[in-house]
Structure formats: structure tokens, C-alpha cells
Amino acid sequence: MSGEKKERRPRAETPKGFRDYFGAEVTERKEMLDRIAAVYHRYGFDPLETSAVETVEALGKFLPDVDRPNEGVFAWQEEEADWLALRYDLTAPLARVAAQYRNDLPTPYRRYAMGPVWRNEKPGPGRFRQFYQCDADTVGSASVAADAEICAMLADALEEVGIPRGDYVVKVNNRKVLNGVMEVAGVLDPSDPEKFAHERGIVLRAIDKIDRLGPEGVRALLGDGRKDESGDFTKGAGLSGEQTEVVMGFTTARRDTGAETVARLHELVGASTLGAEGVQELETIAYLLAAQGYGPDRIAIDPGVVRGLGYYTGPVFEAELTFEILDEKGRKRQFGSVAGGGRYDDLVKRFTGQAVPATGVSIGVDRLLAALRAKGRAGGDAAGPVIVTVMDRDRMADYQAMAGELRRAGIRAEVYLGNPKNFGNQLKYADKRQSPVAVIQGGDEAAKGTVILKDLILGAQIAQNATLEEWKNRPAQVEVQRADLVAAVRRMLDGSNG
Missing domain, CATH: 3.30.930.10 (Bira Bifunctional Protein; Domain 2)
Structure with missing residues (x-):
């Protein structure tokens, strides 16, 4: 048994010349x-x-x-x-x-x-x-x-x-x-x-590369051929000097x-x-x-x-x-x-x-x-979904109901489905997802019929460069009635986009 070769694991990598999009x-x-x-x-x-x-x-x-x-x-x-x-x-x-x-x-x-x-x-x-x-x-x-x-x-x-x-x-x-x-x-x-079909094909490809190779590079491809910076040689069309100048004209x-x-x-x-x-x-x-x-x-x-x-x-x-x-x-x-x-x-x-x-x-x-x-018309950070955090495993149906209400209102939302034991990990997940808002409802909030909304965008700004006055005027965390969940989240999202 000791002499058996261990099965090699496949390499987790994209093939050369391909890429993944996220x-x-x-x-x-x-x-x-x-x-x-x-x-x-x-x-x-x-x-x-x-x-x-x-x-x-x-x-x-x-x-x-x-x-x-x-x-x-x-x-x-x-x-x-x-x-x-x-x-x-x-x-x-x-x-x-x-x-x-x-x-x-x-x-x-x-x-x-x-x-x-x-x-x-x-x-x-x-x-x-x-x-x-x-x-x-x-x-x-x-x-x-x-x-x-x-x-x-x-x-x-x-x-x-x-x-x-x-x-x-x-x-x-x-x-x-x-x-x-x-x-x-x-x-x-x-x-x-x-x-001359073969020669014309080389002529077409040569002219098409004039922006990259310049006139002299094209001339070389129209004639005997061209050697690039790596030393690779590309055979040319074999045109005479006079023929080449007609095409270059x-x-x-x-x-x-x-x-x-x-x-x-x-x-x-x-x-x-x-x-x-x-x-x-x-x-x-x-x-x-x-x-x-x-x-x-x-x-x-x-x-x-x-x-x-x-x-x-x-x-x-x-x-x-x-x-x-x-x-x-x-x-x-x-x-x-x-x-x-x-x-x-x-x-x-x-x-x-x-x-x-x-x-x-x-x-x-x-x-x-x-x-x-x-041009600055694309490439900005895309906002992730609102994250409904899980404070009590036995109340998963309540959390799913919150996410469902937000989705029906056209707001992108998801319930945290990882291990909820460490609440800090839930917020780290929300940060990695670039979530704008986290919804929090523990036992005390459930008894009062409220939820806590944490403004993650403002929280990140406060951590970087928001002034104390901005922090006071717009708190990074608010408690609202459970019935007002959708309206309150929408207000917070509109404020984040403003």
C-alpha cells in the first residue's frame, strides 16, 4: 500500500488565455x-x-x-x-x-x-x-x-x-x-x-496592423518579412519595392x-x-x-x-x-x-x-x-444586497420574511446563511459583499416589534473621513418599527446614494 502513488489534485487555475468574470x-x-x-x-x-x-x-x-x-x-x-x-x-x-x-x-x-x-x-x-x-x-x-x-x-x-x-x-x-x-x-x-490570393491575404493583414507596427513595419511585411522584438520572423508578401510603394500610397x-x-x-x-x-x-x-x-x-x-x-x-x-x-x-x-x-x-x-x-x-x-x-462611466464599486443578519437560529422564518418583503419592494436582499454564532463574522461578510445596510433583530427587538438598521456605507465613511457633524446629523444605526422596515431601508439607501 505504501508504494501506491497518491492521486494528484487538479490545479485550481484558469487555462492560459482565459479568465473569470465576477x-x-x-x-x-x-x-x-x-x-x-x-x-x-x-x-x-x-x-x-x-x-x-x-x-x-x-x-x-x-x-x-x-x-x-x-x-x-x-x-x-x-x-x-x-x-x-x-x-x-x-x-x-x-x-x-x-x-x-x-x-x-x-x-x-x-x-x-x-x-x-x-x-x-x-x-x-x-x-x-x-x-x-x-x-x-x-x-x-x-x-x-x-x-x-x-x-x-x-x-x-x-x-x-x-x-x-x-x-x-x-x-x-x-x-x-x-x-x-x-x-x-x-x-x-x-x-x-x-x-495571388495568398499574397493579398498578407497585404490585408499587414495594412490592418499599421497603427501597431507603423509604416516601416508594414513595409517589411509587404516585402520579405518582419522580425519582431522577440525574434520571431513573419514571412512577408514578397512584393517588390515599387509594388510596396503603390500599396503604401x-x-x-x-x-x-x-x-x-x-x-x-x-x-x-x-x-x-x-x-x-x-x-x-x-x-x-x-x-x-x-x-x-x-x-x-x-x-x-x-x-x-x-x-x-x-x-x-x-x-x-x-x-x-x-x-x-x-x-x-x-x-x-x-x-x-x-x-x-x-x-x-x-x-x-x-x-x-x-x-x-x-x-x-x-x-x-x-x-x-x-x-x-x-471615461468614469463604469468600474465603480457595485452596491451589494441588504443583509438580514441572524441573531437566533430558531427565528430563521422571521428573517426570511424580512428579506422577502424587501425583495417584493424591489430591494436586493439576502439572509446571512453562514454560521451565525459570531455576529462580527456576519458584518465582515456584509462588508465583503459591499452591502449598504444590515438588518438586525435580536430577542429584545423582536419583543418590542422593532428592528435595527445599520448603515454600512456611512459607517465606512465615518471610519475614513466623515466629519463629527455629519455623524451626528445622520447616525450610522437606527431603530425603527418592524412594520416600517421597507420604508426605512429605502430612506437609508436613498441617503447612501445621495
């Missing part, structure tokens, strides 16, 4: 998503919830991080059956739904979806393998009015959750324009779309006004029919938005927006927050992108064989929450 974080996320959903609902979009698991075939191969196992998805094979994977975004499942239920859904079909997605990517600071997305899409409309509407709705959603005008800009570009530039550069052949095409930017894009696309079509679509989007009061201070044409995913076919957009924050080293920097999307007219076609136009946007929920915390 109380206030979950509540803040829900409140933010509810506000965004209200905007989407006003625009006529309906909610949709799809399975977290899709077949690999249905998901397709569109992730930018193709060097990871299974091309960036968490996948497994059912016994002698299909390969399955956790969804990497909410758009690919929508394409499957649009194809599967095409005879039942209205055309166009307008939906929004919110939930976690999973990517088998290399984790890093602030980069997790599971994260929330919040999407809205229109499937079945080829009109650029649908793209313009998505941009307007995105601007409204940002303002609804607390990002004021002047602190964000929705940038709009068009993949057709970039494809026109790549045609001029000699890395796109309209007669053979698959030719596209990244710096933005001018002071939308009209000047469009004129520069016309020059860059040259004789490319596809490129000219993309420029025309940008002009139309700008016109439609201006007619609704969305000027370039809120939504602007910007050739620097590319989006790394390979399925975009037309307009692409990105919401960037323009206010400054301090990074981990105390340096000022702009907050950056919190949402992006675009037109993907070929995604549903994979299932049906018929062209089905679609456009949509995805909000990075964790990024937007971080932005709201930076």
Missing part, C-alpha cells in the same frame, strides 16, 4: 449590452442566438492568425463524423442561419447577436482566447444604404453607452478600392481571383476633407473598374450619412481602415475612440478601436451557391467596457 464586471457588461440592444431594436433589428459550436466546414477559413493549429479555431472530430469547432465570431454562424432558414426569414433579414466567441490564438496582455462580441447585420440587401445605416447605428450605440461626440469617430473604407490599388500594384488579376490617402480623400483614391485606383466602383460607393455612403446629420466629425472616410478578415467584399468600417489614456508605463496614447465590420457578399453564397449580399458590425465588448471605465 459580480460587478458581469453586471456592467449586461447593462452596456442592454443599452446597445435598445439602439439596435429601435433600428428594427431582431435578436438571434446561435449555437456556440459549428461544423468546421460551416465556419470556413477566414481567421487572420493562420499559423495556429486548426487555423485559429478550437476544433475536434466527432467519432467518424464531422469536425466541429467553437465559433470564432458571430458572423459565420449568421451566414449558416441565413442559408438554412432562407425560406422562412424575411428579406432583408436584420438581426443582432451577443455572446462569447473563441479563438485559438497566442494569448498576450489584454488578449484572451474567449471574449464577448456584440453584432448587428443586414442580410439580403445590396444597397450601400444598408452599410450607411450600420455606421449610423454604431455611432448612436457608442453615444448611448456613454461615449460622447468628439471622443469617437467611425472610419469607413471600401475593400473594392484596396483591390483596385492591388490591381494597379500587380497583385490582383480580375480574370483569375485565386491568383493607399494607406496615406486620407486628406483634410472627404472630397479630397475621394479625389486621391480616384487617382490611386487608376483604370481599375472595381476600384472606381468602390470609390463611388464611398461617395454615396458619405452623402446618405450627411443627409441624416452624421458629419465627418462622427463618421469619416479613411483609407487606413482595412479589417484583417478575408471575407469582406465592399465597404468596411471601424469605430475608433480618440481620447487619450495612460498606458502601463504612464505614457499618453489614444484608446483605439472598439468595433469594426463591413460588407461580406460572398459568405452566404458558400452554402447556397447564390449571391446573398450582407453587411454588419461587431463591437468588442471588453474593449468598450474598458473605454467606459477610462
Whole structure:
């Protein structure tokens, strides 16, 4: 028996690249998503919830991080059956739904979806393998009015959750324009779309990283390749110096006004029919938005927006927050992108064989929450429930009745269910729960028909910096009639919030 190995206990730790979310974080996320959903609902979009698991075939191969196992998805094979994977975004499942239920859904079909997605990517600071997305899409409309509407709705959603005008800009570009530039550069052949497809993928991902890598880093990726600070080498697109400069000219095409930017894009696309079509679509989007009061201070044409995913076919957009924050080293920097999307007219076609136009946007929920915390619109300590303490085990029904009355009045409340022997532990529990009020009724109070209410918020303030006068004017503990419990607690809560 002595030679038997002792069973090893599992390590209590989250897997690398994943994290847990507690109380206030979950509540803040829900409140933010509810506000965004209200905007989407006003625009006529309906909610949709799809399975977290899709077949690999249905998901397709569109992730930018193709060097990871299974091309960036968490996948497994059912016994002698299909390969399955956790969804990497909410758009690919929508394409499957649009194809599967095409005879039942209205055309166009307008939906929004919110939930976690999973990517088998290399984790890093602030980069997790599971994260929330919040999407809205229109499937079945080829009109650029649908793209313009998505941009307007995105601007409204940002303002609804607390990002004021002047602190964000929705940038709009068009993949057709970039494809026109790549045609001029000699890395796109309209007669053979698959030719140079690998090189174009590298070009797209390189341009999409210009804010992080800078012009020289992008140039390196367009050419032979780039070695990062850790020494890892990323193979480039292999473009010549002349081809590289044509593409780089596209990244710096933005001018002071939308009209000047469009004129520069016309020059860059040259004789490319596809490129000219993309420029025309940008002009139309700008016109439609201006007619609704969305000027370039809120939504602007910007050739620097590319989006790394390979399925975009037309307009692409990105919401960037323009206010400054301090990074981990105390340096000022702009907050950056919190949402992006675009037109993907070929995604549903994979299932049906018929062209089905679609456009949509995805909000990075964790990024937007971080932005709201930076603006002081989220991240404060969330108040816990009112705690009904237990002074006598045999009177648990009375304490439960008190909590029930508070709940029916809309007040969050709970009865202490730990060992009630040490009353100090009950107050420590209330403090850890960030409870605003503790309800106390011992035998003496029960005989008199009263309860004691302890103001835990004021008590904490007194312990820190409340003046003696404030303490006298508002005692931290009061005794009230049992029948007045709900009204007295509400008064105390209103005072704590004042």
C-alpha cells in the first residue's frame, strides 16, 4: 500500500488565455449590452442566438492568425463524423442561419447577436482566447444604404453607452478600392481571383496592423518579412519595392476633407473598374450619412481602415475612440478601436451557391467596457444586497420574511446563511459583499416589534473621513418599527446614494 502513488489534485487555475468574470464586471457588461440592444431594436433589428459550436466546414477559413493549429479555431472530430469547432465570431454562424432558414426569414433579414466567441490564438496582455462580441447585420440587401445605416447605428450605440461626440469617430473604407490599388500594384488579376490570393491575404493583414507596427513595419511585411522584438520572423508578401510603394500610397490617402480623400483614391485606383466602383460607393455612403446629420466629425472616410478578415467584399468600417489614456508605463496614447465590420457578399453564397449580399458590425465588448471605465462611466464599486443578519437560529422564518418583503419592494436582499454564532463574522461578510445596510433583530427587538438598521456605507465613511457633524446629523444605526422596515431601508439607501 505504501508504494501506491497518491492521486494528484487538479490545479485550481484558469487555462492560459482565459479568465473569470465576477459580480460587478458581469453586471456592467449586461447593462452596456442592454443599452446597445435598445439602439439596435429601435433600428428594427431582431435578436438571434446561435449555437456556440459549428461544423468546421460551416465556419470556413477566414481567421487572420493562420499559423495556429486548426487555423485559429478550437476544433475536434466527432467519432467518424464531422469536425466541429467553437465559433470564432458571430458572423459565420449568421451566414449558416441565413442559408438554412432562407425560406422562412424575411428579406432583408436584420438581426443582432451577443455572446462569447473563441479563438485559438497566442494569448498576450489584454488578449484572451474567449471574449464577448456584440453584432448587428443586414442580410439580403445590396444597397450601400444598408452599410450607411450600420455606421449610423454604431455611432448612436457608442453615444448611448456613454461615449460622447468628439471622443469617437467611425472610419469607413471600401475593400473594392484596396483591390483596385492591388490591381494597379500587380497583385490582383480580375480574370483569375485565386491568383495571388495568398499574397493579398498578407497585404490585408499587414495594412490592418499599421497603427501597431507603423509604416516601416508594414513595409517589411509587404516585402520579405518582419522580425519582431522577440525574434520571431513573419514571412512577408514578397512584393517588390515599387509594388510596396503603390500599396503604401493607399494607406496615406486620407486628406483634410472627404472630397479630397475621394479625389486621391480616384487617382490611386487608376483604370481599375472595381476600384472606381468602390470609390463611388464611398461617395454615396458619405452623402446618405450627411443627409441624416452624421458629419465627418462622427463618421469619416479613411483609407487606413482595412479589417484583417478575408471575407469582406465592399465597404468596411471601424469605430475608433480618440481620447487619450495612460498606458502601463504612464505614457499618453489614444484608446483605439472598439468595433469594426463591413460588407461580406460572398459568405452566404458558400452554402447556397447564390449571391446573398450582407453587411454588419461587431463591437468588442471588453474593449468598450474598458473605454467606459477610462471615461468614469463604469468600474465603480457595485452596491451589494441588504443583509438580514441572524441573531437566533430558531427565528430563521422571521428573517426570511424580512428579506422577502424587501425583495417584493424591489430591494436586493439576502439572509446571512453562514454560521451565525459570531455576529462580527456576519458584518465582515456584509462588508465583503459591499452591502449598504444590515438588518438586525435580536430577542429584545423582536419583543418590542422593532428592528435595527445599520448603515454600512456611512459607517465606512465615518471610519475614513466623515466629519463629527455629519455623524451626528445622520447616525450610522437606527431603530425603527418592524412594520416600517421597507420604508426605512429605502430612506437609508436613498441617503447612501445621495
